[in-house]
Amino acid sequence: MLLEIEGLTKEYTRGGKTFPAVERAELSVGRGDFVSIIGRSGSGKSTLLNMIAGFLPPTSGSIKLEGADLYALKDKEISALRNARLGYIPQGAGALSNLTVFDNIRLPYFLSRRQGDASGRASFLLDEVGISPLAGMLPSQLSGGELRRVLIARALMNEPDILIADEPTSDLDIETTGEIMELLARINKNGTTVLLVTHELDTLKFGNRVLTMAAGRLTEE
Amino acid sequence: MKNRLLSGIAVAVFGLLLALVPVCIFPACAKVIETAAGGTVPMKCFWSGQAEIGVGLLILCGGVLLIVFKSPLTRIGVSVMTALAGVLGLLVPTLLIGGCEMSTMACRMTTFPAAVVLSILTVAACAANAHYLWRQNKNLPVKTDGR
Amino acid sequence: MDAKPLTTVNISFQTLRRKPFRTTGLIVLVALLAFTLFGGTVLSKSLEDGMNSLSKRLGADILAVPYGYEADIQSAMLRGEPSTFYFDAGVTEKVAGVEGVEDVSPQLYIATLSAGCCSYPLQLIGFDPETDFVIQPWMLNALDHPLADGEIVIGSSISAKVGQKLIFFNQTFSVTAQLDKTGMGFDTSVFMNLATAKQVARESERLKAHPVAENADLISSVMVKIKNGYDVKDVANSILQAYAKDGVHVVVAKNMISDISGNLRGLTTYIFILAGVLWALAVGVLIIVFSVALNGRKREFSIFRVLGATKSKLVRLILCESCLISIIGTVAGMLAAALVIFPFSTYISALLGLPYLQPSYGTLSAVAGLSLLISFAVGPLASIYAAVKIGRSEIYSTIKEGE
Numbered sequence: 160m161l162l163e164i165e166g167l168t169k170e171y172t173r174g175g176k177t178f179p180a181v182e183r184a185e186l187s188v189g190r191g192d193f194v195s196i197i198g199r200s201g202s203g204k205s206t207l208l209n210m211i212a213g214f215l216p217p218t219s220g221s222i223k224l225e226g227a228d229l230y231a232l233k234d235k236e237i238s239a240l241r242n243a244r245l246g247y248i249p250q251g252a253g254a255l256s257n258l259t260v261f262d263n264i265r266l267p268y269f270l271s272r273r274q275g276d277a278s279g280r281a282s283f284l285l286d287e288v289g290i291s292p293l294a295g296m297l298p299s300q301l302s303g304g305e306l307r308r309v310l311i312a313r314a315l316m317n318e319p320d321i322l323i324a325d326e327p328t329s330d331l332d333i334e335t336t337g338e339i340m341e342l343l344a345r346i347n348k349n350g351t352t353v354l355l356v357t358h359e360l361d362t363l364k365f366g367n368r369v370l371t372m373a374a375g376r377l378t379e380e
Numbered sequence: 381m382k383n384r385l386l387s388g389i390a391v392a393v394f395g396l397l398l399a400l401v402p403v404c405i406f407p408a409c410a411k412v413i414e415t416a417a418g419g420t421v422p423m424k425c426f427w428s429g430q431a432e433i434g435v436g437l438l439i440l441c442g443g444v445l446l447i448v449f450k451s452p453l454t455r456i457g458v459s460v461m462t463a464l465a466g467v468l469g470l471l472v473p474t475l476l477i478g479g480c481e482m483s484t485m486a487c488r489m490t491t492f493p494a495a496v497v498l499s500i501l502t503v504a505a506c507a508a509n510a511h512y513l514w515r516q517n518k519n520l521p522v523k524t525d526g527r
Numbered sequence: 528m529d530a531k532p533l534t535t536v537n538i539s540f541q542t543l544r545r546k547p548f549r550t551t552g553l554i555v556l557v558a559l560l561a562f563t564l565f566g567g568t569v570l571s572k573s574l575e576d577g578m579n580s581l582s583k584r585l586g587a588d589i590l591a592v593p594y595g596y597e598a599d600i601q602s603a604m605l606r607g608e609p610s611t612f613y614f615d616a617g618v619t620e621k622v623a624g625v626e627g628v629e630d631v632s633p634q635l636y637i638a639t640l641s642a643g644c645c646s647y648p649l650q651l652i653g654f655d656p657e658t659d660f661v662i663q664p665w666m667l668n669a670l671d672h673p674l675a676d677g678e679i680v681i682g683s684s685i686s687a688k689v690g691q692k693l694i695f696f697n698q699t700f701s702v703t704a705q706l707d708k709t710g711m712g713f714d715t716s717v718f719m720n721l722a723t724a725k726q727v728a729r730e731s732e733r734l735k736a737h738p739v740a741e742n743a744d745l746i747s748s749v750m751v752k753i754k755n756g757y758d759v760k761d762v763a764n765s766i767l768q769a770y771a772k773d774g775v776h777v778v779v780a781k782n783m784i785s786d787i788s789g790n791l792r793g794l795t796t797y798i799f800i801l802a803g804v805l806w807a808l809a810v811g812v813l814i815i816v817f818s819v820a821l822n823g824r825k826r827e828f829s830i831f832r833v834l835g836a837t838k839s840k841l842v843r844l845i846l847c848e849s850c851l852i853s854i855i856g857t858v859a860g861m862l863a864a865a866l867v868i869f870p871f872s873t874y875i876s877a878l879l880g881l882p883y884l885q886p887s888y889g890t891l892s893a894v895a896g897l898s899l900l901i902s903f904a905v906g907p908l909a910s911i912y913a914a915v916k917i918g919r920s921e922i923y924s925t926i927k928e929g930e
Binding site: 212214235240241245247249258262267268269277313317 | 532533545833834
């Protein structure tokens with residue numbers, strides 16, 4: 160198993176009352192899976208995803224990436240792991256506005272010490288997601304669909320084990336949504352594990368496993 | 381476009397100031413000395429000032445040309461030549477012609493320092509511009525951002 | 528494609544480039560500070576050195592001058608402004624007889640219409656090499672014989688070499704010595720013995736009437752050195768009491784010097800207050816700008832974290848941005864100050880009318896280093912709060928807040 164989640168719980172305290180946003184979630188993801196998690200907004204799916212990506216420490220339970228417990232790691236180690244093995248596509252405008260498209264894509268490469276051809280890989284990815292002509296532009300000059308492609312290319316820069324996407328098709332029109340989902344499916348076919356959360360039923364047909372999140376509980380169909 | 385205008389205007393202003401220094405900003409010493417014999421002889425510093433006017437006008441033209449020409453290669457050429465004119469502006473009061481013997485004379489106190497400072501600024505601006513254009517130009521053929 | 532690696536410095540540089548207005552403003556602010564700090568310090572140091580050299584080497588305690596010319600002797604000594612005031616040569620003997628006076632030496636000032644090199648009024652000072660204790664301490668090379676007729680000593684600003692011949696009023700003089708840089712009027716004066724000075728005055732008659740040409744028994748001032756154990760004020764008063772009726776007035780050198788140092792202290796204080804205010808202003812503005820920008824940039828920093836940047840990387844990014852601003856501003860400001868204060872040093876000293884001696888290269892580089900350090904410190908100091916704050920925040924909260 161690539162990713163193993165056991166008894167994952169996250170509790171929030173609001174107005175003196177404690178309530179669970181995610182309750183005892185269990186999930187195993189194998190290499191090459193395309194997992195979709197669907198749920199209404201407020202169902203806890205973003206909280207779950209953030210815990211999986213290593214941004215939000217759980218109240219209890221564990222997340223293991225190939226056996227290594229994410230939240231037992233120090234900041235430096237978890238940063239390195241996030242950089243090398245997790246490709247995260249944030250919700251909304253997730254590009255760095257001060258850097259060009261090309262620099263946005265190759266940035267993850269430079270966040271830890273490694274050797275290789277960053278520019279070559281970035282050019283390859285630009286071509287792969289179909290935005291080569293936009294390399295020198297700034298994110299503010301791009302459309303929503305183009306921007307999403309930049310984020311996908313950036314998440315793929317360091318050849319991660321798993322691509323995690325938080326509602327990658329929110330605020331996109333139907334046509335662009337289809338294109339983005341097809342792109343993710345193609346990436347999955349090439350061997351990258353994909354885990355995404357969505358609240359659009361249309362996108363479910365692209366995955367091979369579908370889970371539902373409702374009131375903090377995760378169930379597989 | 382913005383850089384072209386900016387560099388051109390900066391150089392043109394330096395040139396204009398340099399040309400104006402001996403005329404009205406910091407004139408050199410009175411232009412004629414009376415010898416004991418009663419004759420009149422113009423002093424070296426006057427001729428230095430005249431030469432600086434010429435150099436200043438040349439630099440002014442360089443600045444205007446930097447705005448007029450669009451081709452980066454032409455502008456590199458103009459920048460280099462204008463930088464060399466700046467070097468000339470530096471050499472006139474220090475080596476080529478010179479001025480009065482005493483450092484408290486108007487020419488050595490104000491005219492020459494002003495000319496030297498403006499010449500240095502001209503050389504720096506033109507060299508920086510040439511360097512910038514050269515690097516831009518080197519990148520041009522593979523540049524894909526369409527600017 | 529530009530394939531420069533995306534180091535911390537490069538990323539910071541790109542960020543600064545995308546906000547040209549803000550970046551330029553901050554750089555100009557720091558440059559202003561560096562300009563004031565470096566330029567002001569060099570200026571006040573030069574004046575201080577000029578002052579020290581004046582008080583250290585001005586051998587005279589009292590200067591006796593004709594009544595009404597007290598201000599003129601000061602401008603003659605400090606700025607080398609050609610002066611023409613005279614009284615009878617007998618005053619030298621009279622003053623020498625006053626109780627408490629140890630040495631006296633007469634000086635004769637002759638303003639020329641034009642000198643050999645330039646049409647610029649030059650101060651010719653005649654002095655008595657036998658009794659002099661004012662001019663000789665400044666000489667670079669000791670004289671092996673008392674200054675003979677036709678021999679001259681030149682101030683440091685006159686570019687001639689020892690042994691060279693100079694021509695004034697159709698007469699040839701040979702340069703036998705040059706003075707060290709004094710920072711005052713002596714730098715532009717030419718010195719000769721009294722007989723030669725009178726000869727020059729007679730020659731200049733051909734161009735303009737000169738009182739010394741008519742009456743060879745005139746001098747301009749008497750330098751007075753007092754005996755140990757006597758109070759300068761008392762001796763000055765005694766001279767006044769005895770000879771004020773003959774038109775003799777006195778200037779006490781110490782007062783002259785303390786007047787100047789009073790002005791100087793005022794100027795130096797003003798410069799340092801200005802630099803201090805600018806420093807506080809720069810730090811304050813940068814703190815505000817960085818803190819405000821931080822809130823708007825939480826999303827940006829969380830993205831860096833998402834991509835695998837460590838907390839220390841974020842801290843380095845912020846520090847690097849502010850350091851780039853402060854180092855660029857500092858270098859620009861100091862270069863600008865150097866372009867004003869060094870080429871125009873003579874002009875500045877002429878404008879101020881105070882003794883001005885540029886410090887040695889060692890002192891200058893120390894001043895430059897210190898200014899650089901103080902001015903550069905603005906950057907890291909101003910952003911340390913922002914850096915610590917961003918380093919502490921969690922990614923999840925910053926993603927949420929940034930939305």
